[in-house]
Amino acid sequence: MAYDEGLAERIREVLGETPDLTEKKMFGGLAFMLGGKMFVGINQEDLTVRVGPERYEEALKEPGAREMDFTGRPMKGYVFVDAAGFEDDAELAKWVSWATEFVKTL
16 A cells, blocks of 8 residues: 555645654554654555544535544544545645644644
């Protein structure tokens, strides 16, 4: 199971020189970690975004967003976003910003 390398590059461009940023291949995808905590990633062609519990319902209302569900049980605070939800760089930057804001609270 491969991940979208073009999307990975777009995320890298949004993040720029973010301190304490690492990347880790996991679950057949790619996770971006901030301070050792996963906050955004790629699962095949979908964006995985850790928005946190307070922004979760708001995030689900966004175009292309749906519950993150690997096991039949949704992971609250995380959403999958399909390509319709991050077609342009401003939309992608919004998702990355939401994830960054949340992970900095941990």
